[in-house]
Each structure stands twice: as structure tokens, then as C-alpha cells.
Amino acid sequence: MQIIPIGIYLFGQLKINMSKAERTKAYIIEKTAPIFNKKGFAGTSLADMTTATGLTKGSIYGNFANKDEVALAVFDYNFKRVSSAIGQEMAKRTKAKEKLLVFAEFYSQVFEPPLDAGGCAVLNTAVEADDTHAGLKKKATQAVLSWKANIIQVVEQGIANKELNETLNPEQVALTMIALFEGGIMIAKLLESKTAMQMIMDSMRKMIEELN
Amino acid sequence: MQIIPIGIYLFGQLKINMSKAERTKAYIIEKTAPIFNKKGFAGTSLADMTTATGLTKGSIYGNFANKDEVALAVFDYNFKRVSSAIGQEMAKRTKAKEKLLVFAEFYSQVFEPPLDAGGCAVLNTAVEADDTHAGLKKKATQAVLSWKANIIQVVEQGIANKELNETLNPEQVALTMIALFEGGIMIAKLLESKTAMQMIMDSMRKMIEELN
DNA sequence: CCTAAAATATACCGTTTGGTATAGAAATAT
């Protein structure tokens, strides 16, 4: 007899006519997300999942076919959290440079939510899965490609608006930005240094400001 | 009756008076290094280690106390490989900028040895261990700090020689460079794109050239 | 309120996990 609280999971995206199973599924995803992000796919056991949720194996496997399915759903959840936050903030800005600066501002806060629960899910998943788990690798790939496409679009629009230098290579700008903040997260989490991240994001800021 | 070939392991650092155990230890490290770097610490089993070496558990545990000790030794081995290669190349250059460019040149070759066996050990270890394995985390931390100190020294010397702008923040340059190539490796390995890495390293090259 | 369906808990499965005691083989010093 497990009581599932309503409305705290899926970060507010609770639909009113969710079935019990749908709610439990969302609950499992929410509760195991930080575990998977910290310990990784191979490092997270079913026991970790049952203790995090308070549910039994039977209950979890009644909602998901196996560990892989939970991990894939968890990745979607983790990625959606950061990407929707970034997207919302970008929508508020009009100029290309301002839109690009959102990334620097967002990732400066590596130790605050939603990044505090194990860092960037894209980085963690990419590094673990690239040689071991095709399904998770594909998810991470799509995430990076969506960021890349997003940044490229902003840069191209900036060039069209004469805001940015037309000799820029939008793809190069995009990849460099992503490398900077992902590498920055790795360093900041490892050295437990907010300052390190701020320095790296400051470099990114300067880089963006020089895109004239 | 396992025949251990002599002289192929420890990348040529074979000492003439190595005991059998020392040779076997080096052999185990060499053979399991790519496995640990690809599958991670949690993802690598003792079975993986016995098949990779052709040795039995008893033999491995006669030379190492446990899996942790092998993993720590493997990290040292992996890191030494890249850092000695970088160090040797840097020693050949005289100017600060040229020394810094070694990093861009070296990491442009992500898909060639010694980086082909699972990417950068520092990145992989940092991402996996930062929330799970204190021993490995410490090793990765020391590795990043040694890179950082190395770059800072080059930048400071470049400033002293009037090669580089004296308003530069050497620590910021160091952290930004490390973030760029580590983030780049993550992206290149994930997207399986040499071009992506070259674009990112090209950005790093431009950044270095603008340190006037 | 009752019933059928859906969701959860219990109890179990075979396999793999990391690790070890001990016996046997090989290397080394005398």
C-alpha cells in the first residue's frame, strides 16, 4: 500500500486524467532520475530503484519492461528539464547574442537545480554509453544534435539580421559552445569549484561578444 | 602455464630486472586498460578482466588486492600515456603559443592511438567517479590539476617573455582550454565525427592565437 | 456496492557478481 503523492512529479506537468499506472510511472522516473544521473546506468541497481521509490521490483516491472526502459525514460525526463528551462529563457530574448548568452548564464549555475543532481545528463550519458549502450547513446546523440541545431539557427538568424559576422561558421560556433559548457561541467564537478565554471563561462561570454 | 610476452607492455618502460609478478602486473594493467576506459569501473567485471588477460581470478588477485587497485593502476597508466606524449611534444617547442597549440594538435586525433581506446581517461573517470568512487575521483582531480598547472606555467612564462598579453588570466586560459578539448572529445566520440573535433580544436587554435 | 480489470507485492529463479582458501606450478637464491 504505497501512497503516491500527486502533482509533485513530472515537474508540474501533471495531466488531470492520468491513470494510476501513468502516475506511478512518472513517480518512478522522478525518483530514480537523480540516481541514474549520479551512478550511471551500469552503476544503478534494481535495489537502488526500489529504495528510492519505496516500491517493489514487481511494481516497477509492471510499469517498465526492464532497466533499460526506465533509464531511457529517465534520460528524456532529465534532458527535458534543462532544455525546456533554456528554451523558455531564450524565448524572452530577441538579439542573437543575448540568446546565445543564455547558455553561459544557465550553465554557470552547475551546483543549483536542476543541474545539482549529478550534473549534466547529456554529458554523463554520452560518456558512459558511447561504448556500451546503443539506446542511451542514441538519446544523448539526439540531445546534442538538437542543441547544435538550436544554436546554429540562432547564429544564422543573427547573421541574416546583420548582428553577427557573416564569415562565421555557425556549426563551429555551436560545437564550440557545447564543448565549452560540457567540459566546464566536468571540471567544475570534479574540482568542486563554482569559480572554475564561472571562469569558463566567462570565456564563453567573451567569445560570444566577439562574434561581430 | 601462461606465457607473458616481454617488452610490449608499459609502452616500452620495461625494466630489465622486473620479477615475474611485476611483469604480470604490468601485463594485467595493459590488457585491461582499454576495457576500463570503455566500460567504466562499474561496467567492467572480473570476467572481463580474465578474458582480456587470459589469466584467472586467482592470478589477478594474487597481484592486486581488489578491482579498485587495478582500476587505479589502470588510470595512472592511461593518464601517463597521454601526458607523456603531450609533454614530449611540448618540450620540442620554445614559444608559449606553440606549446599551447600542442594540446589542440594532440587532441585533434581523437580517433587515433592512444585516444582511440575509449577516449580520454580523465574525462571518462571524472564523469563516472565524481559521485561514486572517491579514489578514482582523486586520481582524475590530480590529473586535471596537473594539466592546469602545466598550462598556467606556459602562459605565465609567455607573459614574462612579452609573448602574451599581461592582462590575461592564466588560470582562466588553462581551464577554458581543458574544457574545450574534453568537451570536444565527448562530442566527437558521441557523434562519431572527426570533423566536429577538428572544428572545436580550430576554435581553440584561434583562441590561442589571439592571446596577444 | 459489486465486479472485472488493472496495478502492486510476495516469493522465487538462475546467473553473475566480487572475492578467497588452498593446492599446485614455476621462478629464484643458495
Place this chain on the structure above:
DNA sequence: ATATTTCTATACCAAACGGTATATTTTAGG
């Protein structure tokens, strides 16, 4: 050449692993 030490293989262990069949409970519709 032999004795002793060092190293490796065999065989085993308990615990944890991912997963499942089945019984029980809970939910939701009529």
C-alpha cells in the same frame, strides 16, 4: 640440484544481480 619462496590455477563461497510467475490488493466502471 634442491629448497624455499613466489606466483598461478582450481574450486568454491555468499551476496547481489536482473528478471518473473503468481498471488493479492487497489482502482475504476456499471
